[in-house]
Amino acid sequence: MNITVVGSVGLDTITTPLGKVEDALGGSAGHFAVTASNFAPVHLVAVVGEDFPKEHLELFKARGIDVRGLQIVPGRTFRWTGYYSTDFHTRETLETQLNVFEGFDPVLPEDCRQTPLVFLANIHPRLQLKVLEQVDRPRLVLGDTMNFWIESDREGLLEVIKKLDVFLLSDSEVEELCETHDLMKAARQLLEMGPDRVIIKKGPHGALMVSQTDVFSVPAFSDVKVVDPTGAGDSFAGGFFGSIARYQDFTDLGFRRAVAFGCVMGAFNVEGFSLDRTRDLEMTEILQRYENLRQLTVY
Amino acid sequence: MNITVVGSVGLDTITTPLGKVEDALGGSAGHFAVTASNFAPVHLVAVVGEDFPKEHLELFKARGIDVRGLQIVPGRTFRWTGYYSTDFHTRETLETQLNVFEGFDPVLPEDCRQTPLVFLANIHPRLQLKVLEQVDRPRLVLGDTMNFWIESDREGLLEVIKKLDVFLLSDSEVEELCETHDLMKAARQLLEMGPDRVIIKKGPHGALMVSQTDVFSVPAFSDVKVVDPTGAGDSFAGGFFGSIARYQDFTDLGFRRAVAFGCVMGAFNVEGFSLDRTRDLEMTEILQRYENLRQLTVY
Numbered sequence: 001m002n003i004t005v006v007g008s009v010g011l012d013t014i015t016t017p018l019g020k021v022e023d024a025l026g027g028s029a030g031h032f033a034v035t036a037s038n039f040a041p042v043h044l045v046a047v048v049g050e051d052f053p054k055e056h057l058e059l060f061k062a063r064g065i066d067v068r069g070l071q072i073v074p075g076r077t078f079r080w081t082g083y084y085s086t087d088f089h090t091r092e093t094l095e096t097q098l099n100v101f102e103g104f105d106p107v108l109p110e111d112c113r114q115t116p117l118v119f120l121a122n123i124h125p126r127l128q129l130k131v132l133e134q135v136d137r138p139r140l141v142l143g144d145t146m147n148f149w150i151e152s153d154r155e156g157l158l159e160v161i162k163k164l165d166v167f168l169l170s171d172s173e174v175e176e177l178c179e180t181h182d183l184m185k186a187a188r189q190l191l192e193m194g195p196d197r198v199i200i201k202k203g204p205h206g207a208l209m210v211s212q213t214d215v216f217s218v219p220a221f222s223d224v225k226v227v228d229p230t231g232a233g234d235s236f237a238g239g240f241f242g243s244i245a246r247y248q249d250f251t252d253l254g255f256r257r258a259v260a261f262g263c264v265m266g267a268f269n270v271e272g273f274s275l276d277r278t279r280d281l282e283m284t285e286i287l288q289r290y291e292n293l294r295q296l297t298v299y
Numbered sequence: 300m301n302i303t304v305v306g307s308v309g310l311d312t313i314t315t316p317l318g319k320v321e322d323a324l325g326g327s328a329g330h331f332a333v334t335a336s337n338f339a340p341v342h343l344v345a346v347v348g349e350d351f352p353k354e355h356l357e358l359f360k361a362r363g364i365d366v367r368g369l370q371i372v373p374g375r376t377f378r379w380t381g382y383y384s385t386d387f388h389t390r391e392t393l394e395t396q397l398n399v400f401e402g403f404d405p406v407l408p409e410d411c412r413q414t415p416l417v418f419l420a421n422i423h424p425r426l427q428l429k430v431l432e433q434v435d436r437p438r439l440v441l442g443d444t445m446n447f448w449i450e451s452d453r454e455g456l457l458e459v460i461k462k463l464d465v466f467l468l469s470d471s472e473v474e475e476l477c478e479t480h481d482l483m484k485a486a487r488q489l490l491e492m493g494p495d496r497v498i499i500k501k502g503p504h505g506a507l508m509v510s511q512t513d514v515f516s517v518p519a520f521s522d523v524k525v526v527d528p529t530g531a532g533d534s535f536a537g538g539f540f541g542s543i544a545r546y547q548d549f550t551d552l553g554f555r556r557a558v559a560f561g562c563v564m565g566a567f568n569v570e571g572f573s574l575d576r577t578r579d580l581e582m583t584e585i586l587q588r589y590e591n592l593r594q595l596t597v598y
Contacts, residue, residue, distance in 0.1 A: 088480075181386040215521050216598070226481075
């Protein structure tokens with residue numbers, strides 16, 4: 001089953017206690033596409049500037065990612081500069097340059113409009129709605145967001161949430177959106193707004209999935225040497241949606257397994273800078289870690 | 300298998316978003332003893348003043364708890380006054396009156412000195428060491444502590460940790476003691492200090508158990524209507540040690556199940572003020588919630 005993702009592709013300059021990278025490949029759709037490509041074919045819809053390094057484009061192609069929807073326009077590529085404190089306890093954004101991303105107008109290639117799985121990565125809710133106008137009754141629409149949109153376009157975001165099948169967000173986003181620290185209460189509130197399922201990413205505490213009929217909790221993978229957490233949430237989405245695409249199991253159990261794959265891929269992501277760990281994985285490694293994660297919780 | 304617990308018994312005045320109680324039965328050993336008494340016989344060693352209500356003493360006795368080690372001395376009982384903010388996100392201590400607890404000198408009744416399971420609840424490390432001098436090669440010593448002792452008697456606490464089989468503490472205590480936010484790193488550091496197992500209570504995020512050979516993660520029970528979180532950690536200890544006493548399974552799997560019982564009993568505890576929920580439970584209710592917790596994580 002194919003996945004279309006619409007989001008950002010950018011160049012990140014990141015400092016962590018373990019090192020620094022400059023202009024490394026990143027962005028919500030960048031992380032998602034490469035991670036999900038371990039599981040299924042991905043169509044990438046995003047925008048970059050003319051300065052976007054050829055090698056990154058080649059990486060996408062080498063991973064079998066369809067880049068016909070990746071617009072290359074005059075100007076500079078989206079850039080983000082961030083800093084993580086000791087123990088990765090806090091993250092600080094030092095600079096955000098929207099550049100060509102500011103004028104992004106997502107256009108899906110004609111034959112992507114029937115893609116069964118659509119991921120609206122973290123972009124302006126207005127653009128997420130624009131994507132939804134272009135797709136033809138997808139099997140499943142997954143949506144993400146960020147605190148910035150909760151603050152600056154809550155109304156637009158609520159419009160998007162109405163149309164999602166699965167809403168994926170972080171605990172801090174949930175708390176801001178629902179104005180409560182009680183995640184179960186918040187999840188039930190979000191289910192009232194439209195989605196069939198809400199998945200809350202809790203970083204080092206794993207993830208929680210709530211639907212009308214099911215509650216599932218999974219811890220984070222414990223044995224992880226964190227190098228760079230950037231993109232962990234998008235890699236989670238990539239593992240989650242990738243496994244839905246691969247196994248096509250839309251039961252509660254299928255979604256539970258997908259959430260576990262999300263945790264697995266998030267854990268791989270943080271072990272290297274940029275996409276270093278998610279770009280060259282073997283399925284055997286992924287399945288081994290999936291089983292190790294499962295062993296962590298059985299009794 | 301019998302359990303001896305040494306800790307505090309006190310009277311709590313607690314305000315939460317859902318109400319207020321005054322001079323309600325509490326204390327680390329109070330919560331532990333009542334919770335654990337659902338599973339196994341408990342010997343309680345603590346001190347109260349002459350003002351300690353008879354009804355509380357009767358409650359202990361009705362639960363089959365041996366109170367010969369509960370000293371009743373001239374003076375007022377230990378009192379704690381606390382306040383929880385909206386959503387229980389923060390807790391504030393408004394007043395602590397040590398009263399008779401200040402001069403507490405734990406003495407184990409002669410026939411309790413061979414008890415196979417000994418729980419050193421949160422008291423001064425010096426007193427914890429004094430208890431250990433009185434016991435005769437117990438099968439398992441479980442120890443708890445609090446931030447206060449980490450700050451005021453780190454050296455004494457390190458002496459205690461050396462002698463523990465299982466060290467139980469909260470995430471915030473781990474972070475303060477090991478000076479890291481990385482719980483796995485911290486747990487491994489603590490294992491070097493003496494204990495065979497470290498169990499980290501993560502409140503709404505469940506618990507993590509680490510030994511030389513095993514890592515186990517369990518989420519908190521999700522469907523809980525929190526009324527009063529006071530004593531949740533001690534009830535966790537009660538469920539954990541209670542189930543060890545009841546099932547006598549000292550394998551990794553036995554300890555995993557014990558941690559799950561800990562989560563279950565912690566969840567019951569927070570659903571009522573004081574000991575309201577843990578004092579009248581049926582084993583069928585406990586097992587039902589244990590199974591519900593297990594269902595939360597399987598895939």
